[in-house]
Amino acid sequence: MVKICCIGAGYVGGPTMAVIAVKCPSIEVAVVDISVSRIQAWNSDQLPIYEPGLDEVVKKCRGTNLFFSTDVERHVAEADIVFVSVNTPTKTRGLGAGKAADLTYWESAARMIADVSKSDKIVVEKSTVPVKTAEAIERILTHNSKGIKYQILSNPEFLAEGTAIQDLFNPDRVLIGGRETADGKKAVDALKSVYAHWVPEDRILCTNLWSAELSKLAANAFLAQRISSVNAMSALCEATGADVAQVAHAVGTDSRIGPKFLKASVGFGGSCFQKDILNLVYICECNGLAEVAGYWRQVIKVNDYQKSRFVNRVVSSMFNTVAGKKVAILGFAFKKDTGDTRETAAIDVCKGLIGDKAHLSIFDPQVGEAQIQKDLALNKFEWDHPAHLQPAAAGAAKQVSVVRDAYEAAKGAHAVCVMTEWEEFKGLDYGRIYEGMQKPAFVFDGRNVVDVEKLREIGFIVYSIGKPL
Ligand code: NAD
Ligand code: UGA
Numbered sequence: 137m138v139k140i141c142c143i144g145a146g147y148v149g150g151p152t153m154a155v156i157a158v159k160c161p162s163i164e165v166a167v168v169d170i171s172v173s174r175i176q177a178w179n180s181d182q183l184p185i186y187e188p189g190l191d192e193v194v195k196k197c198r199g200t201n202l203f204f205s206t207d208v209e210r211h212v213a214e215a216d217i218v219f220v221s222v223n224t225p226t227k228t229r230g231l232g233a234g235k236a237a238d239l240t241y242w243e244s245a246a247r248m249i250a251d252v253s254k255s256d257k258i259v260v261e262k263s264t265v266p267v268k269t270a271e272a273i274e275r276i277l278t279h280n281s282k283g284i285k286y287q288i289l290s291n292p293e294f295l296a297e298g299t300a301i302q303d304l305f306n307p308d309r310v311l312i313g314g315r316e317t318a319d320g321k322k323a324v325d326a327l328k329s330v331y332a333h334w335v336p337e338d339r340i341l342c343t344n345l346w347s348a349e350l351s352k353l354a355a356n357a358f359l360a361q362r363i364s365s366v367n368a369m370s371a372l373c374e375a376t377g378a379d380v381a382q383v384a385h386a387v388g389t390d391s392r393i394g395p396k397f398l399k400a401s402v403g404f405g406g407s408c409f410q411k412d413i414l415n416l417v418y419i420c421e422c423n424g425l426a427e428v429a430g431y432w433r434q435v436i437k438v439n440d441y442q443k444s445r446f447v448n449r450v451v452s453s454m455f456n457t458v459a460g461k462k463v464a465i466l467g468f469a470f471k472k473d474t475g476d477t478r479e480t481a482a483i484d485v486c487k488g489l490i491g492d493k494a495h496l497s498i499f500d501p502q503v504g505e506a507q508i509q510k511d512l513a514l515n516k517f518e519w520d521h522p523a524h525l526q527p528a529a530a531g532a533a534k535q536v537s538v539v540r541d542a543y544e545a546a547k548g549a550h551a552v553c554v555m556t557e558w559e560e561f562k563g564l565d566y567g568r569i570y571e572g573m574q575k576p577a578f579v580f581d582g583r584n585v586v587d588v589e590k591l592r593e594i595g596f597i598v599y600s601i602g603k604p605l
Pocket of ligand 2: 264293295296297298356359363396397398399400401402403404405406407408409471472
């Protein structure tokens with residue numbers, strides 16, 4: 137029986153390994169993590185992440201050929217293939233702070249693999265890493281190798297949260313990069329044969345190591361660039377009377393452009409787009425490519441602009457002040473169908489409104505109070521660096537309450553801001569919400585989910601992204 141061990145039981149490690157286990161009954165898969173509470177949750181009925189379809193997959197194979205454990209060293213020692221799916225956040229201090237990827241967690245995982253291994257291993261980069269990381273990892277492993285042979289592969293993950301299970305079951309492609317030597321090719325084939333259990337062969341792309349590493353950063357940069365492009369257009373739409381949804385549709389029907397990822401919003405969030413583009417910018421700078429770095433940096437700048445534009449719109453529409461006014465925030469997750477709040481646009485918008493002394497009443501169907509208060513208390517980039525937790529923003533907590541439903545959030549509020557496109561926000565009884573609010577009652581729709589005409593008929597003043605006022 138082939139044994140796989142995955143270091144890191146997070147949003148990527150958990151779902152990807154569960155899908156490998158369910159599709160490959162002949163493979164034993166162990167997912168390990170240093171976080172005891174995370175592993176406990178994976179072994180319970182309340183999984184640590186909310187992801188449609190995940191419960192079912194985990195229940196099918198947990199205890200049979202899928203195991204979650206904190207016994208990191210034993211499972212690594214026993215494995216033939218070790219995936220490393222640890223977090224690779226943006227550095228908060230030192231060289232490259234605010235841009236470069238922090239590879240502390242990756243390096244410590246690699247050192248541990250070198251320490252505990254007693255047999256040859258294929259080590260797979262599942263985390264998103266800077267191009268050329270495999271070379272550094274190879275050095276760490278081989279300098280400690282005791283005669284053990286390692287093959288490093290790059291196998292970046294392309295799943296999106298909220299659709300992780302369907303993305304994993306039916307990926308557009310699986311990418312595997314390896315050394316172009318006989319041993320390298322053998323390792324690529326071994327990993328290929330795992331995915332071949334359910335992924336058609338023509339969708340398994342094999343490249344050299346550096347192409348695979350860079351393709352992941354490039355893919356995220358291209359995706360985020362489309363959002364910033366349409367968001368930049370949304371500002372021009374508001375200034376001219378064009379409707380961004382109509383423009384996006386007209387542009388996206390060109391088969392060379394395509395319709396996906398052209399939805400204007402308050403800004404993209406999530407743990408990866410910003411971090412991976414900043415990382416790309418840093419790599420370009422390190423390679424003396426200032427113009428290329430500047431091109432990609434602009435994607436982040438437009439995203440920041442979109443968020444601050446939204447805050448400015450709220451404040452300026454409400455007679456230039458939100459001080460002491462209650463504002464309902466509907467949705468806090470970075471997109472629907474996830475409880476993940478990492479880099480969610482809601483954080484920057486809430487902080488902006490708190491800065492203008494608003495009182496926020498926040499509701500999200502999947503995000504609890506502790507997470508929201510923590511997010512609003514942290515400084516940029518620090519959410520993934522627990523050691524640097526800031527005491528800060530105790531003041532913010534006083535201006536924020538987290539409530540159990542949208543109606544409670546909106547009761548007595550001057551404005552409602554929609555931050556996440558949860559389906560349930562489309563079907564709310566806006567007549568009831570209007571009744572309970574201060575007048576004039578404003579809706580600022582950061583996701584273009586509400587029926588603008590209907591809400592205006594009710595009496596709301598509605599602001600949507602990229603739509604005529
Ligand atoms: P995560 O923070 O949810 O999970 C990482 C896990 O690794 C944590 O549970 C942490 O405790 C554990 N860990 C860290 N160091 C460890 C060590 N030395 N030994 C054992 N466990 C350790 O992160 P994630 O969202 O799963 O992302 C992981 C990687 O995958 C990142 O590089 C990210 O860029 C990439 N990625 C993420 C997504 C996504 O949708 N979240 C998609 C594609 C790629
Ligand atoms: C993204 C990529 O889609 C994945 O392929 C990649 O594997 C992953 O990053 C990663 O590397 O972490 P994810 O961040 O989970 O996945 O979710 P997306 O669906 O890409 O959404 C990201 C953000 O962009 C969300 O805030 C979403 O609301 C926003 N978005 C997306 C828009 O504003 N408009 C769109 O048209 C699409």
